[in-house]
Amino acid sequence: MAVFELSVSILAVCAFLPSGAPALGFIDAPMHFYPYGCQEDKVVLPNDDGHSGQISLSCSIRFYQKMYPCLFINTNGLISFVNPISQYTPLWFPQRSCRLIAPYWADVDTTENAGRIYFRESKDNAILNRAHDDIRAAFGVNFSPRSVFIASWHRVTFFGGSEVTPVSTFQAVLITNGRQTYVMFNYGDIAWTTGTASGADKNGLGGVPAEVGFNAGDRFRYYTQFGSLTPNIINIRMDTNCGLRGRYMFRVDGREVLLPTPKMYGHFTPVNSRAALRRGKPKRG
Numbered sequence: 088m089a090v091f092e093l094s095v096s097i098l099a100v101c102a103f104l105p106s107g108a109p110a111l112g113f114i115d116a117p118m119h120f121y122p123y124g125c126q127e128d129k130v131v132l133p134n135d136d137g138h139s140g141q142i143s144l145s146c147s148i149r150f151y152q153k154m155y156p157c158l159f160i161n162t163n164g165l166i167s168f169v170n171p172i173s174q175y176t177p178l179w180f181p182q183r184s185c186r187l188i189a190p191y192w193a194d195v196d197t198t199e200n201a202g203r204i205y206f207r208e209s210k211d212n213a214i215l216n217r218a219h220d221d222i223r224a225a226f227g228v229n230f231s232p233r234s235v236f237i238a239s240w241h242r243v244t245f246f247g248g249s250e251v252t253p254v255s256t257f258q259a260v261l262i263t264n265g266r267q268t269y270v271m272f273n274y275g276d277i278a279w280t281t282g283t284a285s286g287a288d289k290n291g292l293g294g295v296p297a298e299v300g301f302n303a304g305d306r307f308r309y310y311t312q313f314g315s316l317t318p319n320i321i322n323i324r325m326d327t328n329c330g331l332r333g334r335y336m337f338r339v340d341g342r343e344v345l346l347p348t349p350k351m352y353g354h355f356t357p358v359n360s361r362a363a364l365r366r367g368k369p370k371r372g
């Protein structure tokens with residue numbers, strides 16, 4: 088699949104207000120989203136199962152104990168390392184040889200001018216400070232980010248949909264200091280779960296619904312968010328793992344994905360992937 092990017096030229100201003108409110112030039116997204124749609128953003132041009140070009144990072148990202156200097160934004164709701172991914176029906180984790188971050192793995196299709204996918208790496212002080220504060224609030228640690236990568240799927244619909252079918256908005260934020268990596272998923276309206284090639288009806292429901300989580304690519308390690316691959320995933324914006332509805336946070340550089348502690352004790356709660364799958368719900372301390 089050919090790869091396309093271009094700078095966003097329709098929006099001129101890329102300032103940021105310390106209050107966290109979006110400034111002129113940003114898309115009007117829910118307040119818990121990091122700002123996107125500014126001139127510094129690039130977009131993935133309209134496609135079905137394609138991806139961005141290989142994006143080189145100024146600050147490498149450590150994911151499941153391995154360092155990655157670049158990544159791909161994949162249209163179907165994925166960020167991947169090493170290789171792009173065109174698979175449109177989500178697969179059960181663990182999967183061998185795909186190292187991926189899945190804010191919402193489902194058959195997104197932007198070819199009918201329905202929605203847009205934005206991305207940028209930011210070292211803006213306001214963004215770094217915001218990430219610092221969000222990590223401290225969720226994990227109770229004092230972490231100094233060096234770089235924040237923001238990928239946003241804005242009002243995207245599903246394969247088999249059209250300009251008038253339901254749209255969803257979600258975002259993945261990768262926060263790193265070059266050694267440790269935190270990932271944040273933000274959800275706005277989530278109005279469909281499935282493309283028609285994956286068994287959906289005309290409203291994007293049914294079939295094999297979307298999956299949210301992480302896959303190390305070693306056949307063993309992964310994290311699957313509760314509700315993935317079930318119709319309940321459409322309600323993901325109504326819940327949280329970090330005290331802010333519509334937001335989920337994780338630490339992903341280590342042997343296993345770690346979740347925020349429910350009462351912010353300032354330490355991490357390890358998650359056993361296999362035990363979590365057996366129970367259908369991640370363990371929390």
Ligand SMILES: [Ca+2]
Binds near residue numbers: 134135162193195196
């Ligand atoms: Ca697609």
Ligand SMILES: [Ca+2]
Binds near residue numbers: 136246284
């Ligand atoms: Ca397709």
